[in-house]
Amino acid sequence: MADQYAQNQARGEPRRIPSLRWEESPEGPIVVLLDQTRLPADEVELSCTDVPALVQAIKTLAVRGAPLLGIAGAYGVALAAARGQDVEEAASLLGRSRPTAVNLAYGVRRALDAYRTAAGKGSAPAAQAALAAARELHQQDADASARMAGHGLALLDELLPEGNHRILTHCNTGALVSGGEGTAFAVALAAHRAGRLRRLWVDETRPLLQGARLTAYEAARGGLAYTLLTDNAAGSLFAAGEVDAVLIGADRIAADGSVANKVGSYPLAVLAKYHHVPFIVVAPTTTIDLDTADGAMIEVEQRSGHEVTYVAAPHLLTAEGGASGGVPVAPLGTPAYNPAFDVTPPELVTAIVTEAGALSPVTGGGIAELCVRSRQVTIS
Incomplete structure (x- = not known):
């Protein structure tokens, strides 16, 4: 989203903290969220190292909103795959966390399908496929x-x-x-x-x-x-x-x-x-x-x-x-x-x-x- 930030700054608008991003930390990949429960007083980020933490963030509305929930769900599947966790169980947990928001289930399913398709090539390629699907969904939502x-x-x-x-x-x-x-x-x-x-x-x-x-x-x-x-x-x-x-x-x-x-x-x-x-x-x-x-x-x-x-x-x-x-x-x-x-x-x-x-x-x-x-x- 660097181009969007540049456009905003060119218009004199303040640079915003991304609502969600994937980060490669020394301890492994994490999903970083802007904690919406702390707004407007504090701009605080949450770091989710596993799917249960991300599910907690979804249920407490730290991350929310239909399109972003879809993106969060896709990155959650990618996180489980990259961390060597049970991807099928992670997808099930994520999909059930907010039942009305159809985008959440869509994002989970999209990354899970990519993971399953690449699973025969090994765990690392499958994890990369899930992450690529999440990133693609993220960009497509920005374009939409x-x-x-x-x-x-x-x-x-x-x-x-x-x-x-x-x-x-x-x-x-x-x-x-x-x-x-x-x-x-x-x-x-x-x-x-x-x-x-x-x-x-x-x-x-x-x-x-x-x-x-x-x-x-x-x-x-x-x-x-x-x-x-x-x-x-x-x-x-x-x-x-x-x-x-x-x-x-x-x-x-x-x-x-x-x-x-x-x-x-x-x-x-x-x-x-x-x-x-x-x-x-x-x-x-x-x-x-x-x-x-x-x-x-x-x-x-x-x-x-x-x-x-x-x-x-x-x-x-x-x-x-x-x-x-x-x-x-x-x-x-x-x-x-x-x-x-x-x-x-x-x-x-x-x-x-x-x-x-x-x-x-x-x-x-x-x-x-x-x-x-x-x-x-x-x-x-």
Whole structure:
């Protein structure tokens, strides 16, 4: 990603720490992660020397976001192979760590397939094949991010030709979730660079505040005009006519175009529909799961109620979703409903933007065509 960093610095933007990288240390290869639970206060890196450590980082959300989870999964398989660990068991552990994010399973499978194909040549060539597959996926995601930003900005300009876009976003979809500059946030960043972003409205994203901690962090570093709001204030923004478009990412897109994303996305889609505001999903085609027929088939991760009943620093979260500390905000023993995601039906989605182009209206046939087109883009 050196070229991207150089471009950012040429624009006067701060050099960012990569969200994930492979490093050859004297003790052996490691996967190094920017610990997202410590942001925005501290830019701290985690070094994972084995797959259990990487799985822990995934479960505690130190590394997160659909595209980056796919990359992490691929590097995890490569790490197990390079360290002489049980690659099949490592792949199984990684694939189960976040069930809704289809990219994770995709990245694991891609590196595992490369490893299996080369296994007959010996352990070292097989490990190198897994690492090459992970690196290829990493670069392809960066390329996809750039193409999504272009397609997304073109769509915004088509839908909102007057410019001065006021965009509402939810959760975090920037460089922290990607090999490049992100998905939905990358579109907002492209609009900012083109002088066509008037305001980025940032949902705080309860209960773990990925919007407040991470999107605001990226917006501030990128020099975007942004404003943070509580999730339940979004309706008043729509009512006041202050939102021109909603841009979100996705953790899984079913074959019919249903979109699973961070919980709170579906209410925004309903608000957008009522107020005649475009609701746009930006995600790479690796997020599309043609084996999942519709939204009802998407497995939604349920996280610990502790995240709702306590206010805790995210870096205190355990792999089970609890926390080792925090301030209680509900009576002891209060049950809590805490799905990590919700599902938006395709009829509420104005468009899906991928590296292969934008799809509108969103239909099952169109989803299948996007997947075909993406393979052509990758090959070319």
